[in-house]
Amino acid sequence: MYLKELTESETLVMRCIWDANGEIAVQDIIDKVAKVYGKLMKRTTASTFILKLRDKGYIEGRQDGRIMYYRAIISEEDYKRSRAKDYLDFWYGGSLNRAVAMLCESKELSSQQYERVKNLIDELE
Helix, strand or coil, X not given: CCCCCCCHHHHHHHHHHHHHCCCEEHHHHHHHXXXXXXXXXXXXXXXXXXXXXXXXXXXXXXXXXXXXXXXXCCCHHHHHHHHHHHHHHHHHXXXXXXXXXXXXXXXXXXXXXXXXXXXXXXXXX
């Protein structure tokens, strides 16, 4: 499944929607973006990102009186899986071996992390 990439601000809005585990109102999204991510967002700005997310097929909305509620129709896991595949394809020619080798060779992994990666690979075999 190909999913269009999200901008940084769209991702913040989507995180709020995913974290809601159901429906969330626009004002709740604005409040959470400010509280959790420290980014102030006007209602018109939030509405613009919400419309873009709807147009990209990530969310759907319903109106209850004067309040719009939105919910995800693409799961966070599906999005992460799509982004990971795109990243792997672009930077490593689709080779998971090359990606894992780069991570292990970067020396940014602690010995515990290295062992965990090794164990995960062993479990896959």
